Amino acid sequence: NNSVPLLVATGLCKSFGGIKAVYEANIEVNKGSITGLIGPNGAGKTTLFNLLSNFIRPDKGRVIFDGEPIQHLQSYQIAQQGLVRTFQVARTLSRLSVLDNMLLAAQKQTGENFWQVQLQPHIVAKEEKQLQERAMVLLESVGLAKKAYDYAGSLSGGQRKLLEMGRALMTNPKLILLDEPAAGVNPRLIDDICDRIVAWNRQEGMTFLIIEHNMDVIMSLCDRVWVLAEGQNLADGPPAQIQTNQKVLEAYLGK
Ligand code: ATP
DSSP states (O other): OTTSEEEEEEEEEEEETTEEEEEEEEEEEETTOEEEEEOSTTSSHHHHHHHHTTSSOOSEEEEEETTEEOTTSOHHHHHHTTEEEOOSSOOOOTTSBHHHHHHHHGGGGGSOOTTTOOOOGGGSOTTOHHHHHHHHHHHHHTTOGGGTTSBGGGSOHHHHHHHHHHHHHHTOOSEEEEEOTTTTOOHHHHHHHHHHHHHHHHHHOOEEEEEOSOHHHHHHHOSEEEEEETTEEEEEEOHHHHHTOHHHHHHHHTO
């Protein structure tokens, strides 16, 4: 159902020194949607992601996820509630195998933040056959099954982004925040990444919020797009409407 809100953030503010990186920003993501977040460089998109997942604390504002306020939770607890994210530059553990990266993601129940966990391959429960099987199924779905036993560090930037998505899926999330999934990715792999996002959305009902500068990606994937400029909401609506919105065009051309 595309009109049930899964994430509702209101009045989020964050300043760094004198810079209002995000100011009174709102965003809504409906269950089962692929929602876009766009805006010129420095608009506050990544800061907003950091606020939603509490990687940094808002000065002000409220975040409701799946009906519950979450802004008081630690980011690993937010991940446990089913809100997970990827990063602009993929944070994979390069000295672990691709498969171990996936298995480590499933360790979230230990209470560790798995994105910050130290390299401890021994804590990965290899004997847990079910987890292994699930990891292999997901690696297949991100096109990395053949790389399962390679070091994550041997992957290309685009493949690392796919691995990060695989890891996010490994946690059985309700919502995945993707920070620039197409940035720095070989153009041939971009279509592939988009196809996989669409497949998880259509087949598994996975909900996505996506920051992306590549407008083709945003326009082809998203049901609804939110536009930030200078930390504030500029517009939101269906992609076709946003593409021709005068205020949006001016914000981009003004830079
Ligand atoms: P881009 O598209 O270039 O990634 P963005 O829309 O994600 O940009 P942010 O990275 O959120 O924008 O930055 C918003 C503003 O906040 C910018 O002016 C940036 O310089 C500033 N900013 C972000 N993080 C910090 C920080 N940790 N310390 C100081 N200033 C920051």
